[in-house]
Amino acid sequence: MASKVVLITGANTGIGYQIVRALCSSSHAYDVIVGGRTPTKVQDAISAAQKEFPDTKSKLSPIQxxxxxxxxxxxxxxxxxxxxxxxxxxxxxxxxxxxxxxxQGKLSERELWNQTWNVNNASTQVMTSTFVPLLLEGSEQRLLFITSGTSTLAGSENQSLFVNKYPPKGWPKPNYGVPAYRSAKTGLNMLMREWHKNLREDGVKVFAISPGFLATGLGGNPEMNKKMGGGDPEVAGPFIRSVIEGERDNDAGKVINKDGVQPW
Structure with missing residues (x-):
């Protein structure tokens, strides 16, 4: 049987790299295409994974x-x-x-929101629509979007989470949370639903994956994320691999986390 071809964007670091590691440790063989903006960083990630998993059944290929x-x-x-x-x-x-x-005064408010939605939504949409013809050439196809636990509307009332804390009366308000990011990821959930609708009759199973709050470099400060309670990014790899390997197919079309379906 030919190896499954798995293309991962942003795969040289963070959750993307943990997915690469998890696939390398799988009993299944994959052709893993490790995507990233900087070729040297992609190659470094591949070298590290190959060194850690010298007996892997999978092959790793870089792509810019x-x-x-x-x-x-x-x-x-x-x-x-x-x-x-x-x-x-x-x-x-x-x-x-x-x-x-x-x-930090490095982006204006408009620049922040435009850039956040451009990367997380518009760019993800263009990436997906460009590659759909190749996805339809595959078998047992799956399309995954990595979202966030902060994207749940139902969970936004949970005052135990820092991002949901009510700021004090008055203006200007303290800079609580990550409003641009969580709004964009909420939009990404609907983007997933649109692709679920569009590709349902083609047999493609579509998911939004909520890996949980992890101490990655997202936002540029992994140590701060760790101090705020972020978990080990390594836990994301096996979870996402389980989706790739079909263990969560009954939840296609939904936002899922390791415990089940994330509330809308």
Missing amino acids: IDIESDDSINNAFEEVKSKFGKVDILVNNAGAQFDALLK
Whole structure:
């Protein structure tokens, strides 16, 4: 049986890299396409994974993908088409959180919101729509969008979470939370629903994956995320691998976490 082709964006670091590691430790064989903006960082990630898993059944291939660039996406498409002819699983992991840059005076409010939605929504949409023809050439296809636990509307009343705390009376308000990021990830959940609708009759199983609050470099400060209670990013890999390997197929079309379905 031919190996499944798995394309992961933003795969040289954070949750993306944990997915690479998890696939390398799987009993299944994969052709893992490790996508990232900087070729040297992608190659470093591949070398590290190969060193850690010398007996892996999977093959790792680098590819340069900057999801903010149409040219980069189109070049990556042509390269994947030429080398593999298909994609069985597309993992839209690349994303970014810029809220801290407003607090630091490095972005204006408009720049913050535009950039946040451009990366997490518009760029993810273009990446997906470009690669759908290759996805439809695959088998047992799955399309994954990495979302956030902060994106749940139902959970936004939970005052035990820092991002939901009510600020004191008066103006200006303290800079609580990550409003641009969580709003964009809430929008990403609807983007997932649109792709679930569009690809349902093609047999593609579509998910939004909420890996939990993890101490990644999201927002530029993994140590701060850890101090705020962020978990080990390593836990995300096996969970997302379980989705790739079909263990959560009954939850297709939903936002899921390791415990079940995340409330809308």
